[in-house]
Amino acid sequence: MPNKKLLLQIDFRSGLPIYTQIVNQVQAQVAGSVLKPGDQLPTVRALAEELRINFNTVARAYRILDEARIISTQQGRGTYITEIPPPKVTERLRRESLEALTQRYISEAMRLEFSKDEINEMVRNQLKAWKASAQANQNE
Numbered sequence: 001m002p003n004k005k006l007l008l009q010i011d012f013r014s015g016l017p018i019y020t021q022i023v024n025q026v027q028a029q030v031a032g033s034v035l036k037p038g039d040q041l042p043t044v045r046a047l048a049e050e051l052r053i054n055f056n057t058v059a060r061a062y063r064i065l066d067e068a069r070i071i072s073t074q075q076g077r078g079t080y081i082t083e084i085p086p087p088k089v090t091e092r093l094r095r096e097s098l099e100a101l102t103q104r105y106i107s108e109a110m111r112l113e114f115s116k117d118e119i120n121e122m123v124r125n126q127l128k129a130w131k132a133s134a135q136a137n138q139n140e
Helices: 018-031 044-051 055-067 087-111 116-139
Strands: 071-074 078-081
Touching (some): 018 087, 044 055, 055 071
Antiparallel strands (some): 071 078
16 A cells, blocks of 8 residues: 555644654544555654654654554554554544643643633533534534
């Protein structure tokens, strides 16, 4: 299978280590079926060059993903997304992805000096708007 274009957005100002951002985003893309079993990922060096980060950072992220059995690196062949993990693992990945997104959102909102009450209100409003939109789409 050809190389899958891995879409990652690294936030250098985030308090989250870059290798953790990579792990979280790959997990989210696997959980969301953006990356599928058999998809080949870029080499450590190619991804490091693309993201303009140290290759050891990418190697660390790939090592964590390999230990979690999300990817498999085959010497001389490349790095691939593994077969679909069991439902328990998939659910854990989904939850970890949501947690990482939430942490990133809260961290950025706090950096912009929003209060906890303002953040809570915004989340409630956005959930209401999303629910209303989903219901409107169902009625069409």
